[in-house]
Amino acid sequence: DGGITQSPKYLFRKEGQNVTLSCEQNLNHDAMYWYRQDPGQGLRLIYYSQIVNDFQKGDIAEGYSVSREKKESFPLTVTSAQKNPTAFYLCASTAGGELFFGEGSRLTVL
Amino acid sequence: RKEVEQDPGPFNVPEGATVAFNCTYSNSASQSFFWYRQDCRKEPKLLMSVYSSGNEDGRFTAQLNRASQYISLLIRDSKLSDSATYLCVVPRRAYQAGTALIFGKGTTLSVSS
Numbered sequence: 001d002g003g004i005t006q007s008p009k010y011l012f013r014k015e016g017q018n019v020t021l022s023c024e025q026n027l028n029h030d031a032m033y034w035y036r037q038d039p040g041q042g043l044r045l046i047y048y049s050q051i052v053n054d055f056q057k058g059d060i061a062e063g064y065s066v067s068r069e070k071k072e073s074f075p076l077t078v079t080s081a082q083k084n085p086t087a088f089y090l091c092a093s094t095a096g097g098e099l100f101f102g103e104g105s106r107l108t109v110l
Numbered sequence: 111r112k113e114v115e116q117d118p119g120p121f122n123v124p125e126g127a128t129v130a131f132n133c134t135y136s137n138s139a140s141q142s143f144f145w146y147r148q149d150c151r152k153e154p155k156l157l158m159s160v161y162s163s164g165n166e167d168g169r170f171t172a173q174l175n176r177a178s179q180y181i182s183l184l185i186r187d188s189k190l191s192d193s194a195t196y197l198c199v200v201p202r203r204a205y206q207a208g209t210a211l212i213f214g215k216g217t218t219l220s221v222s223s
Contacts, residue, residue: 031207042116042197042215043154050208058210090153096207099144099199101153 002027006091006102013078013085013109021076021105023091030095032074036060037088037104046089049074078107085109111136111179114200116214123221127188131217133198134180143181144199145172148216154197158183188221195219 004025013019025032030051035043045058047066055068063082068074074093078085086109092099115134123129135143142161146154158165160181164173171184185192198214205211 029207031209033211035213043213045210045212048208048210056210059212088151094207096205097159098156099146099154099211101155104153 004091004093004100004102006089006105008105009103011105011107013107015109016080018077018079019085019107021078021089021091021107023074023076023102024072025074025093025100025102026072027093027095027100028071029093029100030071031093032068033092033094033099034058034064034066034074034076035090035092037090043090046076113137113202114198114212114214116196116198116217118215118217120218120220123188123219125188125190125221125223127221128184128186129188129219130182130184131196131198131219132180132182133200133214134178135198135200136179137200137202138176138179139203140200140205142201142205143172143174144211145181145183146197146199146213148195148197150194154213157196185219188219190221190223193219193221 033048034046049055049068065077091102145157147157148154160172169186195216202210
C-alpha cells in the first residue's frame with residue numbers, strides 16, 4: 001500500500017540532545033512538509049520541500065534542520081537549539097492536491 | 111487580520127443538529143482552500159477541497175466568499191462520529207505542490223446523543 005511512514009512513533013530525549021525523525025513516502029510525490037502540533041493548537045509549518053535537493057524554511061524553522069537527498073525521504077532533525085521541542089510532529093506529502101499525512105511522531109524532552 | 115483564523119469553539123451540539131464553522135484568511139491571492147478533519151491524537155485527513163464558490167459532499171457543504179475572505183463548513187444532520195477538530199487550510203500563494211500550506215488552529219465539534 002502507498003503511504004507515508006514516520007518513525008519513531010514515540011521518542012524520549014534528554015535536553016541537549018539532537019534527534020532525527022524519519023519520514024518516508026512511496027506515493028511518488030514531489031512535495032513534502034513537516035509540521036509541529038502542540039496541545040490544543042493547529043499545525044505550524046517547520047520546513048517544506050518542493051523537489052529533491054531543495055527545501056524552504058517555514059514559520060518556525062529555528063532549531064530544526066532537514067535534508068531532501070531522495071524523493072522518498074525528508075528527515076527532520078530537532079537540534080538542541082530548539083527551546084521547546086516537546087510536541088507532535090507530522091510529515092506530509094502531496095502531488096498538488098490532497099495532503100497525505102503520516103501517523104506522526106511524539107517527541108518528549110525529559 | 112491573521113493569516114488563517116478559526117473560531118476554536120468548542121461547538122457542542124445534539125445529534126441531528128446543523129452546525130457551521132467559519133474560517134477567515136488574509137491573503138487575497140489564495141485560490142484553493144481545504145477543510146481537514148483531525149481526531150484526537152491522530153493525523154489530519156482531508157474532508158473537502160474548495161476551488162471555486164463551494165463544494166458539497168453528502169451532509170457537508172463548504173462555501174467560499176472571496177469578497178469577505180472566508181470559507182465556511184456546514185454540517186447537516188450531525189452524527190456522533192462527526193465529533194472531531196476541523197482544520198481550515200490556506201495556501202500562501204497560488205496552490206501547487208510545494209506551496210506553503212497554512213493551517214488554522216482548528217474548531218472543535220462535540221456531538222452528543
